[in-house]
Amino acid sequence: MNEIFNKPYEAKEFEQDIYRQWEESGYFNPDNLPSRHDKGPFTIIMPPPNANGHLHAGHAVFITLEDIMTRYKRMQGYRALWVPGADHAGFETQIVYEKKLEKEGRSRFKMDPKELYDEIMAFTLENKKYMEEEVKRVGASCDWSRERFTLDPDIVVEVQKTFKKMFDDKLVYRGSRTVNWCTKHQTSLSDVETESVEKIDKLYYIKYGPFVVATVRPETIFGDVAIAVNPNDERYAQYIGQEIEIENPNGKLMVKVIADEAVDIEFGTGALKITPAHDNNDFAMSQKHGLPAVVVIDQFGKLNERTGKYAGMKIAEARTKVVEDLEAMGLIEKIEEYKHVVPTCYKCGTTIEPRLLPQWFVKMSAQGGLAEKAAKAVEDGRIEFIPDNYRKIFLYWMNNTIDWNISRQIVWGIPIPAKVCDDCNFGTAEDIDICPKCGSQLRKDTDTFDTWFSSGQWPLLTLNYPDGKDFKQFYPTDVMETGYDLIFKWIPRMVIFGLYLTGEVPFKTVYLHGLVNDEKGKKMSKSKGNVVNPIDIIEKFGTDALRMALVVGNTPGNDTSFSESKVKGYRNFANKIWQATRFVLMNSEGFDDTREPQLTERDKEVLKEFSDMKENITNLLDKFMIHLAAENAYHYFWHTFADVIIEENKERLKSENESDRHAAQHVLNTILRGSLKFLHPFMPFVTETVYDNLPGNDGKMLMIEEW
RNA sequence: GGACUCAUAGCUCAGUUGGUUAGAGCGUUCGAUUCACAUUCGAGAGGUCACAGGUUCGAAUCCUGUUGGGUCCACCA
Numbered sequence: 001m002n003e004i005f006n007k008p009y010e011a012k013e014f015e016q017d018i019y020r021q022w023e024e025s026g027y028f029n030p031d032n033l034p035s036r037h038d039k040g041p042f043t044i045i046m047p048p049p050n051a052n053g054h055l056h057a058g059h060a061v062f063i064t065l066e067d068i069m070t071r072y073k074r075m076q077g078y079r080a081l082w083v084p085g086a087d088h089a090g091f092e093t094q095i096v097y098e099k100k101l102e103k104e105g106r107s108r109f110k111m112d113p114k115e116l117y118d119e120i121m122a123f124t125l126e127n128k129k130y131m132e133e134e135v136k137r138v139g140a141s142c143d144w145s146r147e148r149f150t151l152d153p154d155i156v157v158e159v160q161k162t163f164k165k166m167f168d169d170k171l172v173y174r175g176s177r178t179v180n181w182c183t184k185h186q187t188s189l190s191d192v193e194t195e196s197v198e199k200i201d202k203l204y205y206i207k208y209g210p211f212v213v214a215t216v217r218p219e220t221i222f223g224d225v226a227i228a229v230n231p232n233d234e235r236y237a238q239y240i241g242q243e244i245e246i247e248n249p250n251g252k253l254m255v256k257v258i259a260d261e262a263v264d265i266e267f268g269t270g271a272l273k274i275t276p277a278h279d280n281n282d283f284a285m286s287q288k289h290g291l292p293a294v295v296v297i298d299q300f301g302k303l304n305e306r307t308g309k310y311a312g313m314k315i316a317e318a319r320t321k322v323v324e325d326l327e328a329m330g331l332i333e334k335i336e337e338y339k340h341v342v343p344t345c346y347k348c349g350t351t352i353e354p355r356l357l358p359q360w361f362v363k364m365s366a367q368g369g370l371a372e373k374a375a376k377a378v379e380d381g382r383i384e385f386i387p388d389n390y391r392k393i394f395l396y397w398m399n400n401t402i403d404w405n406i407s408r409q410i411v412w413g414i415p416i417p418a419k420v421c422d423d424c425n426f427g428t429a430e431d432i433d434i435c436p437k438c439g440s441q442l443r444k445d446t447d448t449f450d451t452w453f454s455s456g457q458w459p460l461l462t463l464n465y466p467d468g469k470d471f472k473q474f475y476p477t478d479v480m481e482t483g484y485d486l487i488f489k490w491i492p493r494m495v496i497f498g499l500y501l502t503g504e505v506p507f508k509t510v511y512l513h514g515l516v517n518d519e520k521g522k523k524m525s526k527s528k529g530n531v532v533n534p535i536d537i538i539e540k541f542g543t544d545a546l547r548m549a550l551v552v553g554n555t556p557g558n559d560t561s562f563s564e565s566k567v568k569g570y571r572n573f574a575n576k577i578w579q580a581t582r583f584v585l586m587n588s589e590g591f592d593d594t595r596e597p598q599l600t601e602r603d604k605e606v607l608k609e610f611s612d613m614k615e616n617i618t619n620l621l622d623k624f625m626i627h628l629a630a631e632n633a634y635h636y637f638w639h640t641f642a643d644v645i646i647e648e649n650k651e652r653l654k655s656e657n658e659s660d661r662h663a664a665q666h667v668l669n670t671i672l673r674g675s676l677k678f679l680h681p682f683m684p685f686v687t688e689t690v691y692d693n694l695p696g697n698d699g700k701m702l703m704i705e706e707w
Numbered sequence: 708g709g710a711c712u713c714a715u716a717g718c719u720c721a722g723u724u725g726g727u728u729a730g731a732g733c734g735u736u737c738g739a740u741u742c743a744c745a746u747u748c749g750a751g752a753g754g755u756c757a758c759a760g761g762u763u764c765g766a767a768u769c770c771u772g773u774u775g776g777g778u779c780c781a782c783c784a
Contacts (some may be wrong), residue, residue: 005743008744008746009746196780196781203784213784214784215784216784217784228784262782262783263783263784264783264784266783267783267784268783268784271784272783272784273784274784275784279782279784280782281782281783281784282782282784283782284782338784340783340784341781341782343782354782389711389712390711392710392711393710393711393779393780396709396710396711396780397780400780400781484778484779485779487779488779488780517719519718519719519733520718520719521718521719521720521777549732552720552721552731552732553719553720553721553731553732554720555720555721557712558712558713558720559777559778560719560720561718561719561720562719563718563719563732563733565719565732565733565734566719566732566733568733568746569732569733569746570732571746572744572746572747573746574746575744575746576743576744576746576747578743578744578746579743579744579746579747580743580744581743582743582744583742583743583744584743585743586743587743616723619723620723623723625723627721628721628722628723631721631731631732634731635731642743642744643748643749646743647748650742
């Protein structure tokens with residue numbers, strides 16, 4: 001018996017070395033697998049972690065789940081491929097870096113874009129290294145030789161080609177409309193990057209000529225171009241179509257009265273002021289009725305020169321001031337408390353300021369368009385969700401989607417390869433210099449892509465679409481495993497791009513895991529101080545223990561609670577595997593496995609139970625019931641094999657009857673070796689360490705043994 | 708306003724197509740232990756499976772409703 005078994009299992013002593021051996025074996029790369037591995041392929045694309053910080057518990061969960069799937073399939077003889085990556089995470093990283101700048105007393109707005117870009121690149125590349133090291137610590141058996149970064153030059157080229165193709169196919173267009181603008185971050189955001197927050201604001205009833213209009217934004221009255229009423233509202237029928245004079249603190253103004261079904265007769269006074277430049281609804285209505293848009297608030301959330309004496313004031317200040325002045329003029333009829341929902345920046349909570357800007361949009365919702373095709377793929381069962389209820393959520397979103405704004409006014413990202421006209425808002429993906437619409441000089445667009453524009457193509461880009469041999473071999477992939485919070489942000493984009501570019505879905509199964517909460521079931525957050533760093537846990541209890549704690553009882557689609565005592569329990573289990581091995585080896589001196597054992601009825605029963613258990617775990621893994629598979633494997637090994645079977649056989653191992661002793665040895669060795677296999681996907685380090693040190697296993701690697 | 712989800716032991720959670728006495732981890736009580744393992748072993752206490760109906764030979768599981776958590780979506784100013 002190898003002397004390493006003479007002291008308790010200490011994960012730290014083995015894990016990093018084992019990982020290095022795996023890497024050196026080359027078997028993470030399916031091209032290097034032995035010829036037995038002729039099934040498949042089986043492919044998972046790793047959701048690329050953001051290269052702007054360290055791993056958190058959520059990363060550890062997805063790495064564990066995907067690693068379990070990959071190792072299981074690899075052992076089954078599939079050509080298993082798990083492609084790692086790193087995400088430049090445009091807006092997210094830019095914010096992380098801006099905070100850093102802020103701490104240093106610097107600001108991105110005072111920096112040259114190139115200089116800023118280079119600094120963020122250096123920062124990202126450094127963090128990328130940490131991130132990769134940490135992914136390895138969790139035991140990821142992914143193919144590092146295929147690792148991709150979302151800013152790799154060839155990937156940038158491919159992403160830009162997609163834009164061009166979509167432009168040619170009229171699926172992207174330059175639109176000038178109200179977009180979600182964050183006044184703090186100075187960029188527009190897509191609909192999924194805003195968060196609706198309930199707020200209580202004042203609803204002001206303002207006398208407006210013969211009308212009273214209700215508004216929460218009196219400071220925008222300088223941008224009003226119309227009053228809208230419902231065509232069926234008898235109170236106002238006489239005014240429809242007229243130009244009427246209204247009064248505001250800056251003087252008198254003519255506005256048109258329009259009729260639109262969208263106006264709710266019951267709400268407020270049934271009359272609505274229309275400010276196209278600063279409200280999404282109003283903008284839509286202005287388009288319908290051919291009204292102009294008057295901009296009165298600038299990109300910093302301050303009132304502009306059109307507002308006279310209010311120019312330069314911030315929105316909140318201007319609102320107070322305007323209301324005071326209106327009140328003095330006797331134009332405020334009443335003020336009510338009003339609860340409503342406002343969109344905010346999902347990163348900083350700043351209220352989104354709708355802003356009229358020319359931007360690039362992906363046409364999502366047209367009939368037979370991108371969203372509809374994605375919905376159809378799911379309806380047809382070409383993509384399956386685990387858990388199944390996310391199918392409905394996905395479909396709901398696909399059927400209610402709006403055009404996707406892909407322009408970001410930040411430097412950290414892939415440049416949009418377009419030329420734009422500042423005079424008439426024309427934009428093109430063609431390489432021309434003069435605006436065909438107005439004759440002005442075009443300039444290169446300085447905006448970058450929404451990060452989801454590139455990560456939406458990730459399953460294609462990682463496999464070197466369109467000409468790479470990986471693409472031909474491994475696309476479409478098998479499983480996309482990610483957090484349920486990405487059901488809108490990421491999953492639909494991948495489906496859309498996959499179908500658009502290849503006609504095929506990018507993956508067949510979407511497995512969604514939940515959040516990792518603390519031991520009380522509360523969300524982890526820095527401010528609560530309950531954040532768990534997976535690397536700390538690994539240092540303390542070992543990777544295998546962490547993995548089990550994250551996986552057992554963690555049902556797909558549901559949040560899971562993490563507690564150190566749970567990890568401790570599985571650390572003990574790792575040692576249990578170690579000690580059971582030690583016992584079996586101590587009692588296997590002279591054991592010759594080639595001889596046919598004389599099995600008792602009980603032996604046969606025990607071996608049958610064992611093979612039933614193997615089958616059970618296999619079925620569970622096939623059904624993606626990883627939480628149950630892990631628990632059953634654990635339970636069988638400890639409470640059946642160690643507690644019952646080993647105990648039952650202790651006497652026989654000391655028996656003078658050689659044949660009986662041999663039968664006992666056979667049973668124990670068979671189950672031990674077999675159990676190491678079914679435990680391996682969950683607890684790869686301890687099982688590999690044990691397996692490598694079993695007599696006769698020199699040079700063998702459990703990772704590629706037959707399931 | 709719409710949708711989803713959860714409610715099971717003191718705590719955190721499982722319970723795989725409805726099928727005997729409902730499980731795990733932690734905690735707890737009692738006991739054991741020169742034995743592979745104190746990172747151990749054995750035994751126990753602890754649950755009207757949120758509530759009310761229904762379907763069924765049989766329901767924690769399926770259906771309806773109620774209550775109470777959680778999450779997501781939402782351009783009535």
